[in-house]
Amino acid sequence: MHRFFVPFRMYSTGWLVVALCVLFQIANLGLWTGMITGSLLVVSLVVHEIGHIMAATALGVRVREFGICAFGAYTRRARSGSRWKEILIALSGPLMSLLLVAPSMFLPSHGIRYQLVLANLELFAVNLLPLPASDGLRIVRTFFTSYRVAGADRALNTQKS
Numbered sequence: 183m184h185r186f187f188v189p190f191r192m193y194s195t196g197w198l199v200v201a202l203c204v205l206f207q208i209a210n211l212g213l214w215t216g217m218i219t220g221s222l223l224v225v226s227l228v229v230h231e232i233g234h235i236m237a238a239t240a241l242g243v244r245v246r247e248f249g250i251c252a253f254g255a256y257t258r259r260a261r262s263g264s265r266w267k268e269i270l271i272a273l274s275g276p277l278m279s280l281l282l283v284a285p286s287m288f289l290p291s292h293g294i295r296y297q298l299v300l301a302n303l304e305l306f307a308v309n310l311l312p313l314p315a316s317d318g319l320r321i322v323r324t325f326f327t328s329y330r331v332a333g334a335d336r337a338l339n340t341q342k343s
Contacts, residue, residue, distance in 0.1 A: 188235055189247045196250030200224050211293045219297045226282055226302055227255040230309070233278025237271045238262070253315060265324055272320040279305035 204220030211219055231248045234257045238245050245259040257275075262268050279302045286298040310318040 188245045191247050191249035193249065193251040195252035198252060199250055199254060207297065211297070215291060215293050218291075219294045222294065222298055223301050224250075226279065226298065226305060229282060230275045230279045230305055231255045231257050233274040233276075234259075234271055237274035241267045241271065243267065243271065268324045269321055272317040272324070275317050276306045276309040279303075279309065 200220075203223045204217055206216075207220035207223065208216030210216060227250065228248075235245050235248060238257075238259050241262060243260055243262045245257060248255070248257040250256075259271075262271060282302040283299050283306075286295060286302060289295040289298065309316050310321075312319040312322045
């Protein structure tokens, strides 16, 4: 069971992200619907990261922590040692966001439903774009660059001697 425990860290700037999610939704949908929707958006961010954590854990990659900071949700983990494992772990977050669209369609409130479906589709699509600090950039870099496990160069150099 210890293998699945990953510490959560909430930076003080992470509270700003939470507040902005909720405040924008309150401005858009009203007090109660906005509070619910904003809170569910934060849950969507965390579930996206849980997708990365589940994939990394299933592939035997150690996850050190996850949390929320000024730039959004994040996961800190070790490198997998394999190009395909890295790509699968990077893809798992956006795929989890896409999977959240289906249950969001069954929410009773039209405003909440619309906002959550749209937000999760945006999380899916934007995270696949090769933008700085995105899953898409990680996928592109991993796919198109030579991938070596840490210390592989040293091992090659010592074998040549």
